[in-house]
Amino acid sequence: MTSTDIETERINPLDYVKPYFTKLTKNEQSILIGSILLFKSVKLKLLQDLLNLNKIELEEQIGRLVQSDFITGKFSVDSFTLISVNQAILQQHPSLTLDERILLAYLKTNSKLSIDELKNAYSLTFEGIVHVLSTFITRGLISVEKVDPVIFEFTVHYSLPKIPVENISNLDKQVIGYAILREETTFNEISDNLEMPEHRIQSIIVDMVLANMISCRFKLKKSKLKSAAVVIKIKHFQVLFKQRPLEMLSDIERLVIGYLNLRTSASLRELSKVLKNHRSRLLSVVSRLTATREHPFNLTEKGFLKPLKPLKVVRTIPIDQLVVSSLFNYRVLLGLISTEKKIDLKTIMKKMNVKKFEALRGIIDLYVSGQIDGKMKSSETFQLTKIVKTGSIHSIALESWERIILGALISEKVISWPKIAALLGFDRETAREKAYAFISRGIANAIARDTAIILSEVPKIPPLIQVTDLPIIDQRILGYTLLKEKISLKELRSRFNLTQIEAYCKLYLMIGSGLLVTETKRKNFALTERRQPTPSVPINEIEKILQNIVQVIEGSKFKNDVISVREISKKIGMSKSDFIDDLSILIARGYYDGLYDGKNFRKTKQLFRIKAKPQCFECNAFLSEINEPCPNCKAMLPFCTVCKGPLLTSDFIVACPYCKHESHSTHIKEWLNIRGECPICKNAINSSQLININF
Structure with a gap:
């Protein structure tokens, strides 16, 4: 047999001591040895009471312990003093009861304690707590150093394996999170508020302490350790949890985070009422968020929840994604909110025909997703502080109906709801929703009132589309407006055979697209800025009819660039009206600029020529x-x-x-x-x- 075939095993020195005892049970042996190791200098009377021995019998048993060479010590008149421990006690790995683990956790989180505090903590006699501690010592679970006659310094050698982060349950997070929430709490309080059995609460907390997974301290409140007598102070998990982005949180988590940050502080009763959830469920959510340090909160003595780290409003998803993922019209809500400094949930309910919870949820969703910032002044009133601008929603992406509203606002400054409905061809309620959705984009600084939308600041819109992308009729209208410089709606309708609404829509669309800049007075439009594009196509590549007009104009010999429309249209062989239509296209595209007074066209800019390809x-x-x-x-x-x-x-x-x-x-x-x-x-x-x- 080789040396590798031989197994060695360490034998606990206490096993060698057992044969030396004659009258003591295993439990009594632990009490004797543990008491000596605990007190270092122990009164014989205490040991007599603990072991139910007379003095002579006790001295005999201590003598046998010394004879075993486990310890060295000496007797005095009424005590035995430990001089040295000659062999270390091996730690045993027993299955501990919950009460034993609670005491070990208490010792681990406090270190220096008096026997009196411990006996009061467990509501035991002096002899009873000495019995428990002695057993811990002889099992190798703790070691003790005497600091002074009253205070002992305990070192806990027992530990549990750490739980992998992914195996920490939501229940664990709720229990630990609640204790962090409260700063100081008790097993009983956690049990009552989370509606969980107290022994389950105790097991989770003490096992986390013994696994070195939480920063914690137990302290005695008044006289008893059990239940409400144990005050628990947990600072945080000693575990790094993966931080989830807001959009990955559950609906209830986002609602809780959003409402508490909007309110700054809210009672559990209020939170339960407005979010329509049971108090214990909401506490569980808040506790989990606090435990993982994703969104920590504090719970005051009066039951008010406060965020410890205010939510930073950052756009996490575009509003279009919110709209797609829900039937709720967030654009309308955003537009409605943006027009008021303060808005009641009742107003939103009435104007959007939604329930109170839907209105509140809409505000919270806009806030949490980073569309808006503000405060809930009460559970009924929201106050907007700002709308967060976005890069994904800008005026280039405006639809035609949105450019019509924008153009109408720029021209009129005030537009009634009936007029918006007429312009868009919708019923009044749909038009109102569309207008609110438009306002939500933040293109124009407008305020919605009961009867109209009011523009508070006129935006200057750059060209958002190219003239050549317009239908020919629109190019003619644009060019004709530039030719006339001042034009009435009546003239425009008559010339292009348009209804009043069609004429308005055409002009507003061009104004909202940045192609026209006008002032409007009583259905009269006056240019305030001439805005023409730079042609990108040479004359020889445009429509043939337009080339012919250019050739005739350039070949004519009218003085001072004043061209008789009657003469030149006759020369080309087309009607005066048709000539003006085609000239308007050239004006709109930027090849010419000038004015038409009903008889003559006066060029103010020579033909734009592209000299080379x-x-x-x-x-x-x-x-x-x-x-x-x-x-x-x-x-x-x-x-x-x-x-x-x-x-x-x-x-x-x-x-x-x-x-x-x-x-x-x-x-x-x-x-x-x-x-x-x-x-x-x-x-x-x-x-x-x-x-x-x-x-």
């Missing part, structure tokens, strides 16, 4: 089509970040200092006047920071 920005090759790849290097022309039109080498081009995306100079400057941020990277910039691009 557009060139590739990469290799300078000439391009036959601006929307096709370069035939040489396959590169595409860059596009303006605002109008989405192509950038030509002949254009005045600037770039964002951060993301370097390029734009037409005039377009991006107008954009910055409104939004103050790059439309691509969303960094805050001003016109002076733009970089000039030279080719």
